[in-house]
Amino acid sequence: MNRRMIGYIIGKMMGVEALVLLLPALISLIYREDDYVFFLMTSVVLAVIYFLLARKKPEESTIYGKEGLVIVAVAWVLWSIFGAIPFTISGNIPNYVDAFFETVSGFTTTGSTILTEIQSLPKGILFWRSLTHWIGGMGVLVFVMMLTSLDDKGAMHLMRAEVPGPEADKLVPKARSTAKILYAMYFALTAVEVVFLLFGGMNLYDSVMHAFSTAGTGGFSNRNVSVGYYDSAYIDGVITVFMILFGINFNLYYLMLLKHFKEAFKNEELKTYLGIIAGAVAIITINISSMYGSVLKAFRYAAFQVASVITTTGFCTADYNLWPELSKSVLLAIMVVGACAGSTGGGIKVSRLVILLKSVTQEIKRLHHPKAVTIVRVNGRKIGAETRQGVYVYFICYIFIIIGSTLLVSLDNFDFATTISAVLTTINNVGPGIALVGPVENFAKFSVFSKLIFCLDMLFGRLEIFPILLVLSPSFWRKRF
Template sequence: MNVKMIRYIISKMMGVEGLLMLLPMMVGIIYGEHTSVYFLITAAILTAIYLLFGRKCPENMTIYAKEGLIIVATAWIFWSLAGALPFVLSKSIPSYVDAFFETVSGFTTTGSTILTEIEGLPKGILFWRSLTHWVGGMGVLVFVMVLTSLDEKNSMHLMRAEVPGPEADKLVPKARGTARILYGMYFALTAIEVVFLLAGGMNLFDAVTHAFSTAGTGGFSGYNASVAHFNSAYIDGVITVFMILFGINFNLYFFLLLKEFKSVFKNEELRAYLGIIAGATVVITCNITGGYHSLLKAFRYAVFQVASVITTTGFVTADFNKWPELSKCVLLLVMVIGASAGSTGGGIKVSRLLILVKSIRRELKTMIHPKAVNIVKVNGKKMKEETMRGVYVYFIAYILILIVSVLLISINNFDFTTSFTGVLTTLNNVGPGLNLVGPVENFAKFSDFSKIVFCVDMLIGRLEIFPFLMLFSPSLWSRKF
């Protein structure tokens, strides 16, 4: 275990977060807010940590998969702990547990909130909320790789531990190059969305913060009513399109740049992802048309909410808690499925669902024809047994975590739908659930214990379960450091 390298990388990351604090500080200065000083204080604390522990590079810079998992899990925890400080210091969120919940929700791009009055918050704080989405969307370590030289020794282990999905592939030989390509595409799409939102009448601040939240598929808005505040079919349409785009595997955008169109159009996960969106939209549109007395209006709200939920963004334009049961069930199903692997979205991922369905089909064929050789292929490539085993174990771990979390949350004695969907929406990094955690509600009513459970679920969901669970492995901590 290369402890010195782990400490070095974590300290370096704290320094980068300190630099990030300067952005909301400048926003606060522009709007003449006193909150700027609290971002400066936090930046000074994080810079001091970097200067103490992150300046001198260890002689042995080698890290392997184990170190990668530990670094990723601890980095997200420390970034969230530090990111909560401006909320508490400015008294925007006086309770540290609540501030930690809000920050974890931001970095993990969940979008669940404990805030009951958002519009009264300072602009600097609102900007920081949305910025946590943007940075967390592609991954905090991937972000740091873009700015630093963390990839000098085997840092692909870091990307594989952090990038959502069954596998993380290199686009170019060096991990830092891959990180820069990913963030280049990410930044470009974000900037394009800002332009479109400005064209729809949004002011610059709202356009940037909502683009940040869309890009990270997070869902924080500067308004209590979320996107419904604007009441604009154009803005709904723009955000819908970009939510879907950010839910697509970013490797496919790289293939488009290389003009490898066949690789994109024949991608099974992309076709399944778009097919699920289309199917869910049709079902919900038909189901809610009577309530809106207009097919076009029903379609507008249906496609927005389907895109928001399957990409785990969490923006809302309608209170789907009041929709018919069929529509709510469809939304819960797409909530579990989530977006594509290698995107900024959460959930179990469409690729895992494809592998699971094809594995079931293989087992049925094997039962009928025991001597036949049945191979699971995705996009024409044979799936390795270790990849498939990882998917099976992921599903088992997912179900167990869901059950245990619901049991723990039930201590609050809320109704089952509230407890279950509260866990489901945080574990899948979606944001809103049903009933007391519905689209027009929040998580403020829960106890501090439950909020910590939700924070753990958000981190587990964003880090794809295993990096976070590694921290609870007795064999890991029994080693001599």
């Protein structure tokens, strides 16, 4: 393993985080808050680490798949460790474990929170909290590749280890160019949403905060009651549309830029994703219409919550804990499904669901016709045995992690609905669950041990299990590398 190159890239990442922390420091200065000092202090520490690790590029700069997984896992943990420091030293989240939970939730775009009072927090602190969503949405490594010169042999291993979904493809030959294209589209969509929210009466600060959280499909709001604070059908509609847009594979947007509209709109994952949304909205609208006295109002709340949950954003405009059991069950189901591969959303991804369902259909056909040659195809392309095996192994690991986490968190002795939904919402990077972790509740009530389990689950979910499993593997540490 190329230890020096790992250290070099980690050093670069610390340097980039040092620069990023200057943004919330600037916001604090603009609003005449003293918190800029805490961002600058953390930035200086990270700058020192950068100079120690990344002063000189190693002669051997090649990295492979294993190094890519290790770098991604370590980088996300370190960004969260240092990103939590301003929350604690400023006194806004005095308990460091709580601050770490909030930061991991931010970078992994989960949106679960331990905060009970949000609106009274300083503007710079809230800006940093939402900015973690925006950076984490497209990926910390992708963000660093876009800003630095990480464009050498094996750089694509970093992207493939971080971009969600069973496959991550280059849009153009060089990884850094791919990262720039992804972030250009990401920035453009975010900016357009800001403009639309401004037209809806939001001030500039609130518009940026909510656009960051929508883009990263994270769900942090600077309001105690989330988007429900504005009680605006227009704002609900804008955020609903953009949540759905950010849940779509960004490769399809690139195809549209190239005017390959037919190829983009025929994508099976996209059609399945939109079909699931339409079906869930229809079921919930019918189920809750009597609660709101109007089908249109029921549709507004149903569409918003379905978009929020399936894209794993986590915003809320209604307390769906009060909805009928059918509606809550539909939300839990689509929470597991999640958004599309290559999007900023979480969950197991629609593409994996499509492959799993087609694999089941293939096995049933084999039972009926043992001698028939059956092939699993998605978008007309054959899905190789290696990809299918990766999906099966991912799903098995996903189930075991949920079972293990549920058993460990149950030590806090909360009811089953609270415990299982807390695990599901963190590993799927959704944010709120049901019962005591519902849309108007938070995670402050859990023990330190459970919060650390949730942090691990959030990282498992965002990095798609294997980078974290590799670093936690005893055999990895036993070997000299």
